[in-house]
Amino acid sequence: MExxxxxxxxxxxxxxxxxxxxxxxxxxxxxxxxGEIFSLLGPNGAGKTTxxxxxSGLIEPTAGDAKIGGYSIREQPIKAKQLxxxxxxxxxxxxxxxxxxxxxxxxxxxxxxxxxxxxxxxEVLELIGLTDRQKDRVQTYSGGMKRRVNIGxxxxxxxxxVYMDEPTVGIDPQSRRRILDxxxxxxxxxxxxxxxxxxxxxxxxxxxDRVGIIDHGDIIALGTQGELIQQVGEQDRLILNVGRQPxxxxxxxxxxxxxxxxxxxxxxPPGSGENSHSDRGLITVTATRGRxxxxxxxxxxxxxxxxxxxxxxxxxxxxxxxLNLTGRALRD
Amino acid sequence: xxxxWTIAWKELYxxxxxxxxxxxxIATPLALSTIMGLAFGGLGGGSSPVTRIPVLVVNHDAGSxxxxxxxxxxxxxxxxxxxxxxxxxxxxxxSLDGGTKTGTESxxxxxxxxTAAQAFGAxxxxxxxxxxxxxxxxxxxxxxxxxxxxxxxAVERGLYAAAIIIPEDFSRQLSFSPASPDTGRTxxxxxxxxxxxxxxxxxxxIARGITNQIATGNIAIAATLGELQAxxxxxxxxxxxxxxxxxxxxxxxxDPGSSTISIDRQMVRRAQQENRAALVLVVVGSAQAMFFAxxxxxxxxxxxxxxxxxxxxxxxxxxxxxxxxxxxxxLVGVFISVVSQLVVLxxxxxxxxxxxxxxxxxxxxxxxxxxxxxxLAASLAVSGFGMLLAGLVKSPEQASVFTSxxxxxxxxxxxxxxxxxxxxxxxxxxxxxxxxxxxxLAVGNSxxxxxxxxxxxxxxxxxxxxxxxxxxxxxxx
Numbered sequence: 001m002e003x004x005x006x007x008x009x010x011x012x013x014x015x016x017x018x019x020x021x022x023x024x025x026x027x028x029x030x031x032x033x034x035g036e037i038f039s040l041l042g043p044n045g046a047g048k049t050t051x052x053x054x055x056s057g058l059i060e061p062t063a064g065d066a067k068i069g070g071y072s073i074r075e076q077p078i079k080a081k082q083l084x085x086x087x088x089x090x091x092x093x094x095x096x097x098x099x100x101x102x103x104x105x106x107x108x109x110x111x112x113x114x115x116x117x118x119x120x121x122x123e124v125l126e127l128i129g130l131t132d133r134q135k136d137r138v139q140t141y142s143g144g145m146k147r148r149v150n151i152g153x154x155x156x157x158x159x160x161x162v163y164m165d166e167p168t169v170g171i172d173p174q175s176r177r178r179i180l181d182x183x184x185x186x187x188x189x190x191x192x193x194x195x196x197x198x199x200x201x202x203x204x205x206x207x208x209d210r211v212g213i214i215d216h217g218d219i220i221a222l223g224t225q226g227e228l229i230q231q232v233g234e235q236d237r238l239i240l241n242v243g244r245q246p247x248x249x250x251x252x253x254x255x256x257x258x259x260x261x262x263x264x265x266x267x268x269p270p271g272s273g274e275n276s277h278s279d280r281g282l283i284t285v286t287a288t289r290g291r292x293x294x295x296x297x298x299x300x301x302x303x304x305x306x307x308x309x310x311x312x313x314x315x316x317x318x319x320x321x322x323l324n325l326t327g328r329a330l331r332d
Numbered sequence: 333x334x335x336x337w338t339i340a341w342k343e344l345y346x347x348x349x350x351x352x353x354x355x356x357x358i359a360t361p362l363a364l365s366t367i368m369g370l371a372f373g374g375l376g377g378g379s380s381p382v383t384r385i386p387v388l389v390v391n392h393d394a395g396s397x398x399x400x401x402x403x404x405x406x407x408x409x410x411x412x413x414x415x416x417x418x419x420x421x422x423x424x425x426x427s428l429d430g431g432t433k434t435g436t437e438s439x440x441x442x443x444x445x446x447t448a449a450q451a452f453g454a455x456x457x458x459x460x461x462x463x464x465x466x467x468x469x470x471x472x473x474x475x476x477x478x479x480x481x482x483x484x485x486a487v488e489r490g491l492y493a494a495a496i497i498i499p500e501d502f503s504r505q506l507s508f509s510p511a512s513p514d515t516g517r518t519x520x521x522x523x524x525x526x527x528x529x530x531x532x533x534x535x536x537x538i539a540r541g542i543t544n545q546i547a548t549g550n551i552a553i554a555a556t557l558g559e560l561q562a563x564x565x566x567x568x569x570x571x572x573x574x575x576x577x578x579x580x581x582x583x584x585x586x587d588p589g590s591s592t593i594s595i596d597r598q599m600v601r602r603a604q605q606e607n608r609a610a611l612v613l614v615v616v617g618s619a620q621a622m623f624f625a626x627x628x629x630x631x632x633x634x635x636x637x638x639x640x641x642x643x644x645x646x647x648x649x650x651x652x653x654x655x656x657x658x659x660x661x662x663l664v665g666v667f668i669s670v671v672s673q674l675v676v677l678x679x680x681x682x683x684x685x686x687x688x689x690x691x692x693x694x695x696x697x698x699x700x701x702x703x704x705x706x707x708l709a710a711s712l713a714v715s716g717f718g719m720l721l722a723g724l725v726k727s728p729e730q731a732s733v734f735t736s737x738x739x740x741x742x743x744x745x746x747x748x749x750x751x752x753x754x755x756x757x758x759x760x761x762x763x764x765x766x767x768x769x770x771x772x773l774a775v776g777n778s779x780x781x782x783x784x785x786x787x788x789x790x791x792x793x794x795x796x797x798x799x800x801x802x803x804x805x806x807x808x809x
Contacts, residue, residue, distance in 0.1 A: 056650045057649075057650060058646055058649055058650055077652075078652045078654070079652070081650060081651060081652040082652040084650070086647065086650045088643050088646065088647065090642065090643035091642075091643075092642060092643035092644045092646065092647040093644065094342070094346060094644060096346050096349060096350065097342075097345075097346070105338065105342055106647065106648075106651065108334070108335065108338045109335060109338070109648055109651035109652075109653050110651055110652060111652065113334070153647070
């Protein structure tokens, strides 16, 4: 397979206000192949955006290098950047300008001029479905429409590599669906390579050919979904809702140590992690052949005086991989 | 370069299509200046906004061989109550073209209202030195050099708007005799405070007017006597000369009401009356233009912080466009914005001044090239200041508090708010240098190069430091 992005020992160290160093990215190395959708999956603060900022030439790496289409981002940044289209998480547009003016302005920044620029702008407006609103100022658009223009700007110069940084954050389900379809379209119809960062396991699972899991500035797992899930084995996740009842550390230890097949037990109290907007307290138990262990688990919980309100059994997925590798949920 | 101009054009487009920004850039300073012009300039008639200009008159004139002292007469025109003034006040009636007019009935009231002139000699010089208002001159106390130096110091210290030095040979050079009716050359020196260019300009104009009157009067009398000599012959001339009432002749020659001197007197009055509203527009408008230009420059440069927050700056930096082109484009855009703002303001104020006056007048003077140079220098200075601030502040919020306070402080120092501080303090502000440059041009003073140099240097140095700090801050956006 031909390599589109070659990252080698990429490191970034920042200084805290007190002068002490903090390593945001710890010498990561990976390759991204031409024509694939590669997802960089990790919780907030894992180092995804810092990594991508270095790859896109926005910040200087402390050490290491990245090559885009064979061009070093440190040695030949202009050539490397010409191959890249960036779709940032933020709506990076001038609200006072129309959609067309925004596309024209950023098109010129990528060296497009005259008829070629007009043709590309027309194409992109068609692709994002905003031809009829092209002369309206961006500040009059809905959030979803702004996102579409944001994506359009990144695609205008037909880049070989498109980097999308959590493009679905904070938008409605309909716009989200449209964006995910566009990502697949870019690979399938335009043959583009897509580097997609997300903290949403479902998105990574739906889109990715390969996934890199990043945590604390380090790539902790890399491969296809099948390869990663294989690392977890046949482990199921049992998610038990106990509402607002307090769960003791002793109970978790008992579940983990005394039930056959259980490898890990953890508790998310109401208002934390996945439950940040609910009053559900969740006990998550990772167990080989989880369904077989379920009666014993329920029994022990009942003995502890807790009432289980609902149970969900999940097949192995990327969330389980992350949990297995870090002992934490992806959303923690 | 195409990318640089694309960025600059985008900056201009965004700025000039923002109604709120236009309100701040153009409408507010224009409205303030117009209101002040109407309030203090009026639509004709009324008193001048520039009155009681403090001026020193140093008279070293030793008089002529005939006992005439033109220096005293000069002094008397400006300083009523001096010995010379007493003579002038008691000038005999003069009869010209069938009309009789006394010197005291002339329009000298206007001149005296316009100026607050003081005779200045060794005694006054020593008094100023004693009270510590000026440093002691290096020359011998009581000498002419001592008095001249003291007068100059008094102007430099901002105690007076100008000092007029009448030389010792003033009367001797201007005197004529029937045998030699040609007058010699002499020079009246005017020390002017560049910090008060309008006042200084008016004093310069008055001094020129009076010296012209004296010279014109002399030439007319010399020509008359020359003719008499030619027609009557040598011996007869003596008799004729003996019959001439020199006192009356001189009274007429130096009476501001006489036809010989009326041209110069009118010139002074024209400067005072016809440009009255225009002067207010110049004084207020130039200060307001500088003040609001600082805001425009800062909005432009500090906008980079907002662009950073909105990620449009990063989007540009991620594109295959060198960082220097991006920065250059933005700064060119800001610079052109400020230049455009100043051009529009100056043109609009010219229009307002013309409307107030009822006819077209060039309130900023008639030297378009110098006006353009002044605009460019002022734009560079305020843009450089904006760049410096952009490099110093960390966030747009910090910038808005920080810059407003600094702008108001600099504007107050520079004289934008209707009061003036000691020149040495005012000179710390670029508003002062910009304002006085435009004021100097407005009164026809083309010697603006020191001001231009200061503005350009200030701008260049602040640009360089600001850019350095900004680049360091934005190294890792």
